[in-house]
Amino acid sequence: MPEFLTVTDADFEARFAALLGMKREEAEDVDAAVAAILADVRARGDAAVLELTARYDRLTLDAAGMAFSPAEIAAEIAKVSAEDRAALELAAERIRAYHARQRPEDASWVDAAGARLGWRWTPVSAAGLYVPGGLASYPSSVLMNAIPAKVAGVGRLVVTCPTPGGVVNPLVLLAAQISGVDEIYRIGGAQAIAALAYGTETIAPVDKITGPGNAYVAAAKRRVFGRVGIDMIAGPSEILVIADAGNDPDWIALDLLSQAEHDQSAQALLITTDAALGRAVAEAVVRRLETLERREIAGASWRDNGAVIVVETLAQAAALANRIAPEHLEIMVEDAEALADAIPHAGAIFLGPWTPEAIGDYVGGPNHVLPTARSARFSSGLNVLDFMKRTTMARMTPEALKAIGPSAERLAISESLEAHGLSVRARLDRLNG
């Protein structure tokens, strides 16, 4: 059974703090192995990637075989049913429409001193998307990473996806095609991150790498950060449901289980003002676990990391939610919008009983790559700006330089940066002389 906490319990704060501080992920120490792989690929390029792919993915390739050819892609995609294709296309269309609204605006204005100021947004030239192989090879994640990049205007979008034993998920290839991916390589692990960051004879380097992966991939991304941009380092998935009386316990149980089934390390939490609902949800989870395909994983997650927290007021619920800073937040209370306003720290918010989090995983439109492990306190889900950068622009006129230049000169002198000051002074002297 998961934790059952009530805010009036004497030991509530200690138990809640323990829940918050819980280390759900084994930090596998793969850093030394990853450093060696990165150095090897950097030094030997394709040859190293091919050897590592043979070793870890039991797949013998030559350099020409690293990329899926158009014919291979077409042959795999032909296996997809019309219904699956239609669902993927609906999802892509909705994700594209949502993210299109995130395109930022350039700005340019002349201020009172006569200076023209502004900024300009431009896309990164090339981005790499890591797609895990095997069970966690999700076509929806391809859409969620690739579409924002394409909306941003990324010119070259590369997917790497390991195919252990040569097996690939046709839906992943279809999702890549629908999203406008330009190149797809059958490689994975730290060697794929190295190939994307440093380039090889066959794979040109990219500027930004996104996408989830195992401990090797995460360690490799952390190491190449700076040489290329990376997205967040994703941790296990989380959901927090806040519900008042009158909700269907079975719906909430399924929403909790839809996070719990991802991973034994996932965390599903319920905060409710109604203790009876809390108990009913816990019972419904047990019932649903009896038949759920992934009952082993989901059951372990719920047992080890799950909790039902009973509060007296929604203000208490908001305060706890802000401390949790959940990746996914479902709000199923009478005035869900008002409660959402009181919870700034959350990755994605799902309002009302008709918005199960699974909608957001696939077809809602918002991104499902979201900040985990309390990082919603300071970071955002994947979005179009992650594939763009802002350049600031300034143009002084002689008049503007006369107005503000002397202050720049003064500050430069106060910081003992003489050449800074002289670069302004030389121009002012021309104007005054």
Place this chain on the structure above:
Amino acid sequence: MPEFLTVTDADFEARFAALLGMKREEAEDVDAAVAAILADVRARGDAAVLELTARYDRLTLDAAGMAFSPAEIAAEIAKVSAEDRAALELAAERIRAYHARQRPEDASWVDAAGARLGWRWTPVSAAGLYVPGGLASYPSSVLMNAIPAKVAGVGRLVVTCPTPGGVVNPLVLLAAQISGVDEIYRIGGAQAIAALAYGTETIAPVDKITGPGNAYVAAAKRRVFGRVGIDMIAGPSEILVIADAGNDPDWIALDLLSQAEHDQSAQALLITTDAALGRAVAEAVVRRLETLERREIAGASWRDNGAVIVVETLAQAAALANRIAPEHLEIMVEDAEALADAIPHAGAIFLGPWTPEAIGDYVGGPNHVLPTARSARFSSGLNVLDFMKRTTMARMTPEALKAIGPSAERLAISESLEAHGLSVRARLDRLNG
């Protein structure tokens, strides 16, 4: 003498590539020492910070003395001249006005399926700003880090600034006061980053840490990344000037030297269509170096890392500039705006002969914390969004769920995530039943 390259030279590509790949920074291996400091502060809090401050900064404090008191701040600030104060206030006002325009908009709309979608921006609750001590303790950097945070709406803004031997720069305290900083601590190094990330008895933890620092600070920021947000890891400063014939060689020389004087590792580059201008600039640099206060540093930077590159066309200049992806780019050609349009990869662009880069360091308005080491390919200068995060919002109606829910269910099944599908199905069944 620095490199003098001409695009028509037979060995141009090799020499330019060498310039680009030049490793200007010694990667000091401080990672093990930093890991120990982080662990120590995490375990022992104030006591560890105080011991490390005594050891590294020759400063004996007790916990109560870590923060500057209001009286201490007032006493230091009283030493600032009226002229310096006025210059700092002008800078602050202009930086505030520029960054105020970066405040992002929330969005909310109802789409064709009847789903209400949108997003919301909120500030991080608390941010920490690292300010180096000693020579590189720049009041302008306090403004450039603190003002965007305050414009974003950060509730609590903390500065840490080491004061070796107890010496502090009064202008740094004044800049902090003008920017609305809430707490200032006399601590530095990896121990300050640890205190900000983990908190101590005296210093509450923050959610985001920004600001430049030495190798220890950089390694500490890299290690706490994930637990808190960080800004970029800054490398040595760079400037690229693109100029055509008819520019004043002395102005360009001073602009190049104003980067070179920062640091021996800084890089100052000129690309010009006019070989005579290139030679004249090189001569002007030599002349200016004769008397410049920081001639040792600036001279070494120019000699070791500087270059004059002569091209035949501005299109060639743009292509090289994009490969350099400079932190600072000055464009002094007839149609500077047109050339800027051809150079997407730059941190900040300064247009025309009346816009020396030093204006941008102090009073222009745009931020001077900018991406170095070619990272302008994928990242932006510090800005208001660095202190905010976006939460996506979704609310389905029963009709919207009927329209798009079946596709979500289908994709969930294709990914073998049964509970995801059931959480949608249970609701659809209610609607259909």
